[in-house]
Amino acid sequence: MTYALNARWTYPTTIHAGAGKIADLAFHTGTAGMKRPLIVTDRGLAHLPFITAALKALTTAGLAPALFSDVQGNPTDLNLDAGIQAFRKGAHDGVIVIGGGSAMDVGKLVALMEGQTIPVWDLEDIGDWWTRADATRIHPIIAVPTTAGTGSEVGRAAVLTNTTDHTKKIIFHPKMLPVLVIGDPELALGLPPALTAATGMDAFTHCFETFCVESFHPMADGIALEGLRIIRDALPRAVKNGQDLEARTMMFAAAMMGGVAFQKGLGAVHSLAHPLGAIHDIQHGLANAVILPYVVAFNRQAIEEKVARVAHVLEIEGGFDGFMAWLLAFRRELGIPHTLAELGATAARADEIAAKALADPSTGANPRKMDQDDFRRLYLAALSGDLTIS
Numbered sequence: 001m002t003y004a005l006n007a008r009w010t011y012p013t014t015i016h017a018g019a020g021k022i023a024d025l026a027f028h029t030g031t032a033g034m035k036r037p038l039i040v041t042d043r044g045l046a047h048l049p050f051i052t053a054a055l056k057a058l059t060t061a062g063l064a065p066a067l068f069s070d071v072q073g074n075p076t077d078l079n080l081d082a083g084i085q086a087f088r089k090g091a092h093d094g095v096i097v098i099g100g101g102s103a104m105d106v107g108k109l110v111a112l113m114e115g116q117t118i119p120v121w122d123l124e125d126i127g128d129w130w131t132r133a134d135a136t137r138i139h140p141i142i143a144v145p146t147t148a149g150t151g152s153e154v155g156r157a158a159v160l161t162n163t164t165d166h167t168k169k170i171i172f173h174p175k176m177l178p179v180l181v182i183g184d185p186e187l188a189l190g191l192p193p194a195l196t197a198a199t200g201m202d203a204f205t206h207c208f209e210t211f212c213v214e215s216f217h218p219m220a221d222g223i224a225l226e227g228l229r230i231i232r233d234a235l236p237r238a239v240k241n242g243q244d245l246e247a248r249t250m251m252f253a254a255a256m257m258g259g260v261a262f263q264k265g266l267g268a269v270h271s272l273a274h275p276l277g278a279i280h281d282i283q284h285g286l287a288n289a290v291i292l293p294y295v296v297a298f299n300r301q302a303i304e305e306k307v308a309r310v311a312h313v314l315e316i317e318g319g320f321d322g323f324m325a326w327l328l329a330f331r332r333e334l335g336i337p338h339t340l341a342e343l344g345a346t347a348a349r350a351d352e353i354a355a356k357a358l359a360d361p362s363t364g365a366n367p368r369k370m371d372q373d374d375f376r377r378l379y380l381a382a383l384s385g386d387l388t389i390s
Contacts, residue, residue, distance in 0.1 A: 012154040012260055017183035017252065019245055022144065025054055025096070025182060026061035028161045032140050032179050034094035036064045038087050040107030041099045042071040045146065051098060053142075071099070071106045073349055074168075074277040074284070076161045080120060080295035083110040087139075094140040097178070098187075100199065101150030101284060104143060105158035108176045112158075113299045125157055125361050133173050142176035148238075148251035149199025149285045151206060151259015153181045161243035161278045168274040170361050171285075178249040183256065185248035193239045197334040200235040200251055203296045204228065205269050205292055206258030213265040213311060213365045216342030220264040225313050227257035232330075234313050239334055251281045266367030268295045268357070272379060275356035282343050289336045290343065293327055298374070298389050325386075337384045348382060350376050 001146055012095070016024065029215045031035055035386075037058065045051055046069035058065040068086040071079050084107050097107030113120050122132050143153035152158065193287025207227035231254045237247035249301040272295075273287035296307070313325040318325070328338075337343060354375035357363065363370060381389040 003163065009128070010083060013177055013179060013181060015154070015183060015256065016183040019184060019186050021182050022050065022054070022184040022187060023057075024313070024338065025142075026063065027143070028065060028142060028180050028182065029058060029094075030061065032094060033143055034063070034140060036090060036092045037064055037096045037098045038090060038092040038140075039067045039098060040071065040083060040103055040110060041067070041069050041097070042103045043069050045069070045099050045103070050261060052376070053207070054096075054098065058269075060186065065096075071103050073102055074161055074281055075102045075106045076163045077120065079106050080109050080160060081114065082149070083107070084114050087114050092139075096142045096144065098144040098146060100145070101152050101202075103154035104145070104150060105144050105160060105372045106156045108141055108152070109160060112171070112173055112176050114139060120160065120171055121162065121169060123173060124169040129174045133360070135173075135175055138173065138175040141178040142180050144182045144187070146200040146253070146355070146383060147191060147195065148188060148248070148255040149202035151203065151255045151257070151262070152260040153178060153183070153385070154230035159274065164329045165268055166278045167356055168267070168278045168360075171360040176345045181256070184214070185245055185252050188248050188252070189243055189245070191242060193242065194335060195335060196242060196355070197235070197239045198283055198285035198289060200231060200238065200285070201289035201292070201334065201336060203255040204231045204235070204252070204259040205288040206262045206266070207231070207254070208292070209267040209269055210258070210261040210264050212267065212299065212306050212367050214302075214364055214367050215264060215365075219262040220261040223257045224261040225310065227254045227261065228310060229313055230254040236333055246336070259261050267366035268298070268363065268375070268378065270362040271357040271360040271366065272353070272375065272382070274360050274362070275353045276340070276345065277350060278356070279353060280343070280345050280350065282345070286336070286343065289331060291382050293324065293387060294389060296327065296376055297387050298378055299366070299368045300390065313315070335341045340379070340382045341384070345383060347380060350379050354380050
């Protein structure tokens with residue numbers, strides 16, 4: 001396989017990683033120039049002690065924070081609209097996002113869109129659409145992840161569901177990259193095993209799909225491979241013992257590595273996971289985890305050599321087949337279901353899901369070119385557990 005050895009690379013922001021780093025939030029908020037920060041989180045975190053502590057610390061430091069938590073698992077334009085109204089009501093000057101991928105998406109989009117006069121859909125990640133935004137009206141963002149999965153804390157994009165047609169869109173602007181990230185693994189110690197596994201497999205999928213993309217980006221490739229190795233070692237530990245601070249720390253690092261690396265591109269796993277989230281409200285990382293082996297099997301002719309390299313890095317014998325056997329065993333160890341049917345999906349909307357997957361921005365980077373029938377077959381295979389798809 002040959003491709004042009006030319007590219008444009010962008011890498012991320014300042015990251016403060018380690019246990020107890022959340023204690024420095026007020027200092028970093030002031031350094032970022034915020035005086036009236038809006039904390040954006042999700043409904044499940046809003047009343048937890050570390051959110052209360054963050055609000056108190058910011059207030060004690062002489063700042064005027066407020067809390068917005070109307071964020072659902074697969075966030076929609078309605079969540080964004082509510083967040084923008086909260087930002088304006090409090091005359092805020094920046095956003096602190098504390099949470100998982102959903103909160104990250106909404107918080108980053110609030111910071112992006114509050115000062116714009118165009119619809120958010122005009123900034124979809126297509127070509128140079130991002131230049132339509134008034135960059136001078138984008139507010140600073142501090143990101144504090146509480147799960148190790150999406151890597152959105154080091155990304156310049158966010159995913160949002162359009163409630164009109166139930167389509168997930170990727171919105172992009174370079175200034176959505178947080179000015180600072182606090183990666184404190186203590187915030188994830190109470191994460192349930194199932195959510196730890198799902199978010200961890202999201203990070204694994206980011207690293208794996210990125211490495212398989214056929215473009216020249218050796219920095220992304222190196223980060224992706226090391227991310228896979230870290231997840232292999234740390235994720236089972238974090239699932240088995242949620243209080244394992246070292247495993248949690250390593251998973252935070254791996255999630256950010258996946259988020260950095262996948263600027264290279266993703267693929268058909270994400271193309272299918274996005275409409276599944278929008279239509280069936282399936283948690284994104286869990287959808288990725290279930291779909292991954294079916295896409296690996298489908299893409300085999302295009303990725304066999306790269307998968308053999310992944311297998312070598314992960315010390316798996318048997319090349320492609322050895323990796324596939326390991327992946328299936330790894331999912332079982334983590335408690336990941338084998339089929340989409342186990343998540344409540346059915347064949348009833350297969351054509352709609354296939355059409356939305358084909359239109360997803362991730363499809364263009366998939367190593368094997370696809371049409372709508374390919375996506376329909378992939379979806380049905382993942383429903384039934386058919387790994388013979390080719």
